[in-house]
Amino acid sequence: MRVTVVGGGLAGCEAAWQLATRGIKVSLLEMRPLKSTPAHQTEYFAELVCSNSLGSNQITSAGGLLKEELKFLKSLIIEIALQTFVPAGGALAVDRNRFAQMITQRIMSHPNIEVKTEECTSLPEGIVIIATGPLSSEPMVDVLTKMTKSENLSFYDAAAPIVTGESILTEHGFWGARYGKGTPDYFNCPMTEEEYELFWNELVQAEQAPLHEGIEDDITVFEGCIPIEVMARRGKKTLLYGPLRPVGLIDERTGKRPFAVVQLRKENAQGSLFNLVGFQTRLKWGEQRRVFRLIPALQEAEFVRYGVMHRNTFINAPKVLKATFQLKDYPNVFVAGQLTGVEGYVESSASGLLAGINAARLLGGQEPLVLPEVTILGALARYLEEADPNGFQPMNANFGLLPPLNERIKDKQKRKEEYAKRSLDSLKQFLEIVQK
Ligand SMILES: Cc1cc2nc3c(=O)[nH]c(=O)nc-3n(C[C@H](O)[C@H](O)[C@H](O)COP(=O)(O)OP(=O)(O)OC[C@H]3O[C@@H](n4cnc5c(N)ncnc54)[C@H](O)[C@@H]3O)c2cc1C
Incomplete structure (x- = not known):
């Protein structure tokens, strides 16, 4: 046998x-x-x-x-x-x-x-x-x-990173859904203009993982898969109208709308894991850690999964x-x-x-x-x-x-x-x- x-x-x-x-x-x-x-x-x-x-x-x-x-x-x-x-x-x-x-x-x-x-x-x-x-x-x-x-x-895996809930510095953010709709299941990580500027500068210069043959064509087909670093390179303000848009979000600690907001969504029912909404990326894993930790609430983030972009069956x-x-x-x-x-x-x-x-x-x-x-x-x-x-x-x-x-x-x-x-x-x- x-x-x-x-x-x-x-x-x-x-x-x-x-x-x-x-x-x-x-x-x-x-x-x-x-x-x-x-x-x-x-x-x-x-x-x-x-x-x-x-x-x-x-x-x-x-x-x-x-x-x-x-x-x-x-x-x-x-x-x-x-x-x-x-x-x-x-x-x-x-x-x-x-x-x-x-x-x-x-x-x-x-x-x-x-x-x-x-x-x-x-x-x-x-x-x-x-x-x-x-x-x-x-x-x-x-x-x-x-x-x-x-x-x-087979999917083109365009996954965003996932971090542990306990590694999020909650004193640097607030819970809430956009326009107060639904239950406040998102944790919002606000950034000031200066913090955003630093983040954007590092993001557009960060190193991407090499592309594997045959992937590029497929990626360009799906606009929904566009990596965050590619979107950022389209202009300094592009992300502010995309995944980092602050509209409909008021920071309860200041009573004001932040300059930019990264939203974290619960990945499991216990709320022990969160994904960075809209942060699908092809950056090298070390670069993801370095750049995404510039977001104040994620300074000590523990990544349990990095963003990836490749065929995944x-x-x-x-x-x-x-x-x-x-x-x-x-x-x-x-x-x-x-x-x-x-x-x-x-x-x-x-x-x-x-x-x-x-x-x-x-x-x-x-x-x-x-x-x-x-x-x-x-x-x-x-x-x-x-x-x-x-x-x-x-x-x-x-x-x-x-x-x-x-x-x-x-x-x-x-x-x-x-x-x-x-x-x-x-x-x-x-x-x-x-x-x-
Ligand atoms: C581009 C890319 C980058 C990745 N980077 C990382 C990373 O940096 N770190 C990390 O932890 N994980 C990474 N992964 C994810 C994953 O950990 C690896 O893909 C890992 O090698 C998966 O192990 P596996 O044994 O399932 O598949 P593989 O190690 O890919 O082994 C599958 C084997 O099956 C063979 N095969 C395929 N079809 C057939 C067939 N019909 N008949 C006979 N043989 C066949 C292939 O030649 C290959 O040798 C990456 C994945 C991809 C695709």
Whole structure:
């Protein structure tokens, strides 16, 4: 008996590794270098298509905690990342070539993994893990479209950044809806003329991420996707008639209309996450952090997702996927990686890891696992299963997905330490039970 893994990216490699190290034969289908994607440039597995940073390595950040969970679960991707790291402050950045080469070498030399260089154009038989990524080739998008009965799986992702509610400096803004209509669900971040001027100057000069082949034409088709920095370059006042318009908003603290206002909209019911309305952007992630933190209420903003603009193929997970990463209608088929609606290198690897473990369990006649919701990986998987399917959007690891702690801890650092402790304790206990 063998399992087929389609796609040798971060999720596919992690899934194949989990299966192989459990003694299961794996066929790994990867189309590169026969055919490439608009973003990949090498023939190596697990190529990082953009930044070489895998995000924070601090256990008190959700990304760092996810890495710790993955380390505990014996992730290949994290093991190699730690062996190829380059100094980057509190982040786990890697030498991207050594990283991809070492993973390729480990995969190629594992006796249980047979690598096939081919484009997969139909659903393979038996137990399958589909991990063809956000830039899946057309035939695979067609296969998934039919299996999930979707109308459109590929989007030009023009997402605005998301910040945590607790990192917003609420003393620098006010709640309220434009013209007082509806419930005051927006948090408004006002700027004076001087603050706006500084922001605008930095925004128009900030560095954009490189465009990938084939994207530009599509972006110009959708005026609604226009990045904020591009809009800003049309003129100093353009944003004041667009996303930063202050009309209909009175700052209750001064009784006056501010010069400019950035609105933050709740991203989840708890109000633990907020998106920057109209701030879809193609700026490099470091630049987003630098420039958007010039908005007074966002000086200390903690970004859980940066704005992105690229083709992103993902299924409507809440409709079709279980927290085990199996398709509801096809229990033999697992989906992993960015295709599931997780966002980011580590999140994609993490979903591959769980899909791999669960495919091995299914093959061995055991129940696939759903991890505890107090772990970041468990919470992400539950988000995929339980999010609102209308307007479903991809998600990074973040503490806003976790259930609240039993007791309220005011100190932010201590609260995060407690999240981490709760997650790792529960993961250990859980695995002791299921592995008995
Ligand atoms: C342009 C771009 C920039 C990004 N930048 C970042 C970033 O800086 N930081 C971050 O955390 N995340 C980033 N992401 C998001 C995401 O984390 C990465 O895309 C990540 O690589 C996803 O992992 P994956 O395993 O799902 O897909 P991938 O790593 O893309 O792997 C999918 C693999 O499947 C192969 N494949 C596709 N179709 C077929 C087929 N039909 N048959 C066989 N093989 C096939 C591809 O060649 C590829 O090797 C970016 C995404 C894109 C598209």
